[in-house]
Amino acid sequence: xxxxxxxxxxxxxxxxxxxxxxxxxxxxxxxxxxxxxxxxxxxxxxxxxxxxxxxxxxxxxxxxxxxxxxxxxxxxxxxxxxxxxxxxxxxxxxxxxxxxxxxxxxxxxxxxxxxxxxxxxxxxxxxxxxxxxxxx
Numbered sequence: 001x002x003x004x005x006x007x008x009x010x011x012x013x014x015x016x017x018x019x020x021x022x023x024x025x026x027x028x029x030x031x032x033x034x035x036x037x038x039x040x041x042x043x044x045x046x047x048x049x050x051x052x053x054x055x056x057x058x059x060x061x062x063x064x065x066x067x068x069x070x071x072x073x074x075x076x077x078x079x080x081x082x083x084x085x086x087x088x089x090x091x092x093x094x095x096x097x098x099x100x101x102x103x104x105x106x107x108x109x110x111x112x113x114x115x116x117x118x119x120x121x122x123x124x125x126x127x128x129x130x131x132x133x134x135x136x
Contacts, residue, residue, distance in 0.1 A: 018069045025062035028055045037100070082131045090127040097123045 032055035039046045046052050098120045105112045 018066060021062050021066040021069060025059055025066055028062060029059040032056045032059060040100075040104070086131060090124065090131075093127065094120050094123050 032052055035046045035052035035055065039052065098116055101119045102112060102116050105115050108115070
């Protein structure tokens with residue numbers, strides 16, 4: 001008995017689809033955070049015209065699809081070591097997180113002294129974990 005298989009020809013290869021999903025995730029997440037920070041400092045400036053949480057939903061869906069999509073990247077691309085630019089980016093994200101948390105929780109009293117460093121440590125730990133992880 002012969003095994004019958006169906007194959008659908010996609011216009012993109014697997015690696016191109018994953019890179020596209022990854023790019024959509026990055027752009028939508030950065031767009032959401034930019035609009036969210038504008039909304040924090042000027043309430044009603046963004047949400048008057050459109051709902052910025054649409055970008056968050058797009059980022060969540062694209063992130064899930066990116067993580068599910070099969071990885072077909074050459075080994076040489078996976079062994080990239082972090083350089084000073086990566087550590088600078090981590091530092092900027094750390095400062096932005098600490099500043100945003102401090103701004104939003106400044107009325108919490110002594111609790112701000114606990115929450116702010118913990119949020120910074122979480123960002124630092126997750127960033128270093130992502131850079132030190134090797135996919136196999």
